[in-house]
Amino acid sequence: MSDQAKAPRTFLPPWLKRRVIEIAGWVLLITGVAALVLPGPGLLCLAAGLALLAMRYEWAKRLLLPVKARAFLLASDGVQTWPRVASSILGGLVLVAIGVAWGVGTPEPGWWPAAGSWWLAGGWGTGITLIASGGIALGMIVYSFHRFHGHPLVVPVRKTPMTPRPLRERAL
Structure with missing residues (x-):
């Protein structure tokens, strides 16, 4: 088999996939910040947005660990x-x-x-x-x-x- 036959099929071109992931990350990040003061899962959206943005940006990787740790700590304390x-x-x-x-x-x-x-x-x-x-x-x-x-x-x-x-x- 050739290398093309072994590669998984993707429906989106790589450049479009990167843009969709980046836009979803920013939307989740902004929603998470808003949900910290409004009703909603603020830290969950924040962590999800940072996880998506961490695929592309180093600053998001650095911020993801403390946000995730804080979310788990609050979840642990709450129960x-x-x-x-x-x-x-x-x-x-x-x-x-x-x-x-x-x-x-x-x-x-x-x-x-x-x-x-x-x-x-x-x-x-x-x-x-x-x-x-x-x-x-x-x-x-x-x-x-x-x-x-x-x-x-x-x-x-x-x-x-x-x-x-x-x-x-x-x-x-």
């Missing part, structure tokens, strides 16, 4: 006690419930100062994203519980300070 597990599950279920209420739509309350069209704007588009965020959160809780419950991650303590020494003390 070590039953109150944490229960509150995490409750938070995920509340997100799903808010998404359903948002999608179904409720009449605006009397105290709402703006026009009625501004009450729960977005309809099912916003509702589905909230439901998906709650579903992802619940899935991550189940994963974290199976992987880390009873086996917490231990982070080594740095023996050296993170701040650099003053210039006069450095060896030249």
